Amino acid sequence: xxxxxxxxxxxxxxxxxxxxxxxxxxxxxxxxxxxxxxxxxxxxxxxxxxxxxxxxxxxxxxxxxxxxxxxxxxxxxxxxxxxxxxxxxxx
Numbered sequence: 001x002x003x004x005x006x007x008x009x010x011x012x013x014x015x016x017x018x019x020x021x022x023x024x025x026x027x028x029x030x031x032x033x034x035x036x037x038x039x040x041x042x043x044x045x046x047x048x049x050x051x052x053x054x055x056x057x058x059x060x061x062x063x064x065x066x067x068x069x070x071x072x073x074x075x076x077x078x079x080x081x082x083x084x085x086x087x088x089x090x091x
């Protein structure tokens with residue numbers, strides 16, 4: 001993996017994923033407790049940034065949990081405790 005080539009593409013999410021991998025590999029290879037501590041903190045930051053970007057991509061694409069649920073139940077009616085229809089998922 002060539003991190004510089006990936007970063008040059010300008011895709012922040014792909015770059016962060018490559019950086020996450022590089023940091024994890026470096027942590028596995030190091031023996032220094034001080035280096036592991038610093039690298040672990042950086043890994044946490046990068047993973048948090050990845051999660052934020054992935055969440056934003058989901059929002060931007062409109063592929064939200066609510067949309068997935070509505071698609072799954074499209075054409076069905078919700079029912080209350082007595083079995084009466086309460087709404088139509090197509091509306």
